[in-house]
Amino acid sequence: MRRLLNPVTLLSALVLVVTLIAVIWPGLLAPYDPFDSVGDARLEAPSAAHLFGTDALARDVFSRVVYGARLSLLAAVLATTAGAVLGGLVGLISGTAGGRVDFAIMRVIDVMLAIPGILLALIVVASLGFGAVSIAIGVGLGATGSFARVMRAQVMRIRNEEYIEAARTMGLRRPTILFRHVMPNASQPIVAMASTELALAILAVSALSFLGFGAQPPTPEWGSLVSDGRQFIATAPWLSIMPGSVILVVVLAVNGLARNLGGNR
Amino acid sequence: MSAAPVLRVTNLHVTYGSGSARHHAVRGVDLELGAGRILAVVGESGSGKSTVANAVLGLLPDGARLTEGVVEVEGVHLTAMRERALRRVRGDIVGYVPQDPSRSLNPVLRIGEQIAEALRRHTDLNRADAAARAVEILDEVGIPDPELRARQYPHELSGGLRQRVLIGIAWACTPQLVVADEPTSALDVTVQRHVLDRMEELRAAHGTAVLLITHDLAVAADRADDIVVMQHGQIVESGKAAEVLSNPQHEYTRALVGAAPGLHSARMLPRVEPAAVTAGTSDAPLLTVRGLQKTYPGDGGAGAVHAVKGVDLDIRRRETFAIVGESGSGKSTTARMIARIIDSDSGEIRFDGEDLTAMEGERLRRFRQYIQVVFQNPVGSLDPRMTVERLVTEPLRAQRFLSRRERAATARELLDQVRLGPEHLERRPAQLSGGQAQRVAIARALAVRPELLVLDEPVSALDVSVQEQVLQLLVDLQAEHGLTYLFISHDLAVVRQISDSIAVMSKGEVLERGPAAEVLSDPRSEYTRELLAAIPGQVTAS
Structure with a gap:
């Protein structure tokens, strides 16, 4: 119970609840339509009426950020899940098989880890075409290597546990041992790691759409919102700063929660 | 006893945690220990005995708080001291022998340096003199080749030698008081004896007062002048060692004395009617082992370990056959080959006439129902994520x-057999005590009605009173179901209580085998005699 009272955890949880509402019911938080101009007020500074100001087409930036949450976060969650599942399976195979199979898999993982994740994602997006889904696949693939490494280490540790030996003396089949005993016990660190990876994925997804590989206009997305504001950075800096700050706060919140949940193990 | 005691502990209270999680580990303990005497604090896990030791050293772990009470050494109040002053006291006036010799030495420092470190902290010896003195100390604690050993790293020494080094460090500055927390629990019996002998010699030579923390009543009986028995953080009985043991007053002490395997010698008898022998069962041994060998490959053949060198065994039906040996004797490797956990290099294992070593794949998998295993670490052998019901x-x-429904009913029956109530069905291993977990493991092994149970050190990880109960349970189950046991143990005292036949192993070979009574009363090999002599608690028992 005590860890819930930790102010960092509490604040992080609060931020994430608000973010979740933005993902599921953006209409509850956004005061305006994200696609329509709100009159003639172009490039207006933040005010009570327009919390984050308005953009060059007189759209309410706050509303666009709220509506953008869905695409940005879904892509990040998809990326992390893909990375965890794929990496987990690869690690499971590698750790169980051992020998040459393990060696071959781990060398491929080494190569993947040698390429910076964002570059790997760029290659994937370039070959699959622009869009949120290909960004998610690209970012997910970039995270696969570290997930596989962690899973493999876990499997190799669990494989030598006495209860695995006990399972063999009971006469359980190998796949049964693998999926009923090894995998559930090896997965805990993967779950903990996924929560920290999620924060990185949000950043990576935003970075890629900032570079223009993501959702195409007028669909709002956090990275592209920051990018849109770039041309007005001297006259209307809030266009970039506001969505940028939102990314920052959400990433910090995910990290803050992940660390507290993970550190409690 | 001299007039002023070296150590006086008055009304000691220690708590762990805070709020609702607060746990009162030590509740009002009083101790008095005079120069040159050994006071043993005896208790089972959770009794608070180690916390008392930590409190005396001023080394309580994080989260523990000394809420009340005074610790005085040589009339000085340690409890009122600041950490800096305490550091001077530790090592200089109070020495400490920790429990686990494998983790208590710094692996990257040479043995000699570690002793010299203590000397230089508390005396004004210079570097060269401290190094020379360190070698002398190694010699005093009975380490052969002290010059060589001083230059070695901890991993190059065996557990027994490491523990002697730690004893040397504890006595390096000739302290008035030495606190030894389970100093020999991690050691083989013969090594335990040598290590305890060294401690007694040093005590006699320097007139040191020794506070000996132990779970082993037999060790306390052999070595201590006075005994204090602790339960639930309180002292339930104290007095002269001989009196406490021969005439225990408190119920708990009586239970402990009754359970201590070293203190009595009889074979346990089943408390149930033995099952009738099924007609037609042959007299041929259930398991025969011939010329069994196993070598663990080392790096490039150089470090290869010949763990088992041609073992022959004959295990009769319905008997308990014990393999006794110290660590590295190959007893566990033998058992694991018989249970087909690891493969043998050569030799044959026949179970009811069938050659086990030739069995592979599906046939071996089906065959495993006849041979089940109970492991040493009760909690470790149960998948932590499963409920007891699924486990058994x-x-x-x-x-x-x-069928599925029948299995649910069977789970209750199995728990009932090992004397556990149905309320345990939904628990997970972490919610079980060591004894309960081992009962669950036994229930699991019995589920498929095996003929042979391989018991690999099944009670070594348990408290003595629990150990006694589990052994009795095994004896009862054997009678009830007509089971055959292969019992692996390092502890002759335990073996004496349960086995019908004994094989003594050392360095991969069987030195001696025969009916338990013969091997124990009239051992033929020198090694067996040594093992028997090393069992603590015999002086008091006879």
Whole structure:
């Protein structure tokens, strides 16, 4: 119970609840339509009426950020899940098989880890075409290597546990041992790691759409919102700063929660 | 006893945690220990005995708080001291022998340096003199080749030698008081004896007062002048060692004395009617082992370990056959080959006439129902994520015994057999005590009605009173189900209580084998005699 009272955890949880509402019911938080101009007020500074100001087409930036949450976060969650599942399976195979199979898999993982994740994602997006889904696949693939490494280490540790030996003396089949005993016990660190990876994925997804590989206009997305504001950075800096700050706060919140949940193990 | 005691502990209270999680570990303990005497604090896990030791050293772990009470050494109040002053006291006036010799030495420092470190902290010896003195100390604690050993790293020494080094460090500055927290629990019996002998010699030579913390009543009986028995953080009985043991007043002490395997010698008898022998069962041994060998490969053949060198065994039906040996004797490797956990290099294992070593794949998997295993570490052998119900019925699923509904009913029956109530069905291993977990492991092993149970050190990880109960349970179950046991143990005292036949192993070979009574009363090999002599608690028992 005590860890819930930790102010960092509490604040992080609060931020994430608000973010979740933005993902599921953006209409509850956004005061305006994200696609329509709100009159003639172009490039207006933040005010009570327009919390984050308005953009060059007189759209309410706050509303666009709220509506953008869905695409940005879904892509990040998809990326992390893909990375965890794929990496987990690869690690499971590698750790169980051992020998040459393990060696071959781990060398491929080494190569993947040698390429910076964002570059790997760029290659994937370039070959699959622009869009949120290909960004998610690209970012997910970039995270696969570290997930596989962690899973493999876990499997190799669990494989030598006495209860695995006990399972063999009971006469359980190998796949049964693998999926009923090894995998559930090896997965805990993967779950903990996924929560920290999620924060990185949000950043990576935003970075890629900032570079223009993501959702195409007028669909709002956090990275592209920051990018849109770039041309007005001297006259209307809030266009970039506001969505940028939102990314920052959400990433910090995910990290803050992940660390507290993970550190409690 | 001299007039002023070296150590006086008055009304000591220690708590762990805070709020609702607060746990009162030590509740009002009083101790008095005079120069040159050994006071043993005896208790089982959770009794608070180690916390008392930590409090005396001023080394309570994080989260523990000394809420009340005074610790005085040589009339000085340690409890009122600041950490800096305490550091001077530790090592200089109070020495400490920790429990686990494998983790208590710094692995990257040479042995000599570690002793010299203590000397230089508390005396004004210079570097060269401290190094020379360190070698002398190694010699004093009976370490052969002290010059060589001083230059070695901890991993190059065996557990027994490491523990002697730690004893040397504890006595390096000739302290008035030495606190030894389970100093020999991690050691083999013969090594334990040598290590304890060294401690007694040093005590006699320097007139040191020794506070000996132990779970082993037999060790206390052999070595201590006075005994204090602790339970639930309180002292339930104290007095002269001989009196406490021969005439225990408190119920708990009586239970402990009754349970201590070293203190009595009889074979346990089943408390149930033995099952009738089924007609037609042959007299041929259930398990015969011939010329069994195993070598663990080392790096490039150089470090290869010949763990088992041609072992022959004959295990009769319904008997308990014990393999006794110290660590590295090859007893566990032998058992693991018989249970087909690891493969043998050569030799044959025949179970009811069938050659086990030739069995592979599906046939071996099905055959496993006849041989089940109970492991040493009760909690470690149970999958932490499963409930007891799933754990005990898992072999049934593996061997396709019974339907789903029948299995649920069987889980209750199995728990009932090992004297556990149905309320345990929904628990997970972490919620069980060591004894309960081992009962669950036994229930699981019984689920598929095996003929042979391989028991690999099944009670070594348990408290003595629990150990006694589990052994009795095994004896009862054997009678009830007509089971055959292969019992692996390092502890002759335990073996004496349960076995019908004994094989003594050392360095991969069987030195001696025969009926338990013969081997124990009239050992033929020198090694067996040494093992028997090393069992603590015999002076008091006879």
